[in-house]
Amino acid sequence: MIRYDLTDEVATVTFDRPEKRNALTLDGLAEFREALDRGAEEARVVVLRGAGDAFCAGDDIASVAGLGEEVAPATLATRLYDALFGPEQVEVPVIAAVDGPAYGGGFEIVAAADLAVATADAAFALPEATIGAYPPYAVARVGEACGRKRLLELALTGEPIDAETAREWGLCNRVVEGSGLDDAVDDLTQAVCSVPGPSVALVKRYVRAATEDADERARLVEGFSAVADEPECLAAAERFLSGGE
Template sequence: MIRYDLTGEVATVTFDRPEKRNALTLEGLAEFRDALDRGAEEARAVVLRGAGDAFCAGDDIASVAGLGDEVAPATLATRLYDALFGPERVEVPVIAAVDGPAYGGGFEIVAAADLAVATADATFALPEASIGAYPPYAVARVGEACGRKRLLELALTGDPVDAGTAAEWGLLNRVVGEGDFDDAVSDLTEAVCAAPAPAVALVKRYVRAAAADPDERARLVEGFSAVADEPECLAAAERFLSGST
């Protein structure tokens, strides 16, 4: 479900499952991590896009909620960590180009990107709590950008915000009209590619110093596994899948 294209110095990673609004399966999470690593090796910048009318709707709940004995919650949590924290882990700039909804893990990937450009009709939401889960990257990082109370509003209500609000809250760099979107992404990408790669890598390394915390992954896995075993959380996921929420 991940498409990788290299054009000159820029790698484009596209969430390419438009019939499911680019929702991420367990395999898709691993593919995304691998695409980021490949981009870091081959390019000076990585641009993230979504196919169709959405950026990324987050996790494919139908494919991950009832994994049961096939895949342990710790395995899913590890895949989530590697994917959602991936943009801050690689040393090249990662730019999210958002046209359409970015929900759940899709929103977290936008937040994790170093820079983000969105069209005016893009929307952002963290609905995980309503279906018995939690947004691991958001709770760890998004408060740094938008403040604790705004993060809690996003995470506890699941209500979407528009691109203008997301920019005002520090979650986007630029909001542009549909006709200016590709040019805005290209201009920003060209600007970061023009800087010497060692200097760019050093800037990212210090700005993203928390990514080096060896205990962070373990904390996320532990917390995710605990939530996955809660009957009330499992019931919420089942209601979501049945369409009764």
């Protein structure tokens, strides 16, 4: 479900499952991280896009719900960590080009990207808690950008915000009309590619160092394991999968 393209110095990683609004399966999470790592080796900039009318709707709940019988919650948590924290961990800049919804893990991937351009039609939400989970990257990082109370509003209500609000809250750099997305992303990639690579890598390394925490992965695994067996959380996921009945 991940498409990888390399043109000159730019790697484009596309969430390519438009029939499911690019929702990520367990395998898709691993494919995404593999594509990020490949882009870091082959390109100077990685651009993230979504196929169809969405950027990424987050996890495919139908495919990951009830994984405890087949896949340990720790496995899911590890895949999520590697994918959601991936954009900040790779050495090259990552730019998110957002058109349409970026929900759940999709929102967190945008937040983890170094730069983000959104169309006026983009929308952002963190609905994980409403279906018995939680947004692991967001609770670790998004408060730095938008503030604690705004993060809590996003994470505790699941209500979406529009692109202009996301820009005002520091969650994306620019908002453009849909027809201007490619030009705006091209402008950023060209500007970044004009900067010496070692300087770019050093900037990313020191920005990341300010927030690095060796215990983050362990806490994420612990958190997902904790909610995996909670009856109230399981019931919330089941309601979501049954259409809210």
